[in-house]
């Protein structure tokens with residue numbers, strides 16, 4: 477008889493994850509997983525800790541307690557860099573570089589998906605023609621689209637998306653949803669923070685609701 481297939485581990489699993497700031501609890505302890513092909517919606521009121529949670533997972537802040545595994549292995553910086561693509565609140569672009577130079581710089585640092593061109597990614601996010609625009613001269617929504625182009629180019633399977641819909645027009649919101657759908661179809665996963673004011677991506681979702689500690 478053939479051996480039953482071993483299920484692959486989730487892209488991310490967190491156990492008893494807790495973060496405090498100045499002895500004040502911000503979130504946790506939290507237990508959650510993100511499987512391939514799945515979106516985890518992180519919901520909560522202003523100040524509930526959504527951004528902080530994504531920063532902890534992206535390695536920008538250190539948790540007080542808990543374990544994080546990526547693809548079944550305990551997280552370390554190299555694994556994190558390979559598995560996680562982070563779309564933060566701030567655009568994370570160099571203001572005096574052009575849109576294309578920013579993409580080239582970031583792909584040089586973090587790598588990119590084979591066979592995908594920077595210009596093609598710009599067109600995908602609706603920025604064709606803005607290749608030479610300086611980041612500081614772009615609108616907030618255009619800079620968000622540039623960050624989305626970077627994520628689209630990333631080879632990382634797990635996208636951490638902090639307020640991906642913020643600053644985007646309706647077409648931009650649909651763009652985010654299409655990107656998430658395509659990413660999940662290819663076996664990726666994502667965590668998406670949202671206040672719930674925007675439409676959730678039309679994909680298989682689970683919810684993680686954060687509440688402000690009392």
Ligand SMILES: Nc1ncnc2c1ncn2[C@@H]1O[C@H](COP(=O)(O)OP(=O)(O)OP(=O)(O)O)[C@@H](O)[C@H]1O
Pocket residue numbers: 497502520521522523524525526527528529671
């Ligand atoms: N750099 C900081 N220094 C001190 N406190 C901070 C800092 N950043 C966030 N906080 C506090 O941590 C808590 C969680 O903030 P966080 O930004 O994670 O919330 P959020 O759920 O993402 O909120 P929002 O929906 O408003 O974006 C808040 O009480 C906030 O005031």
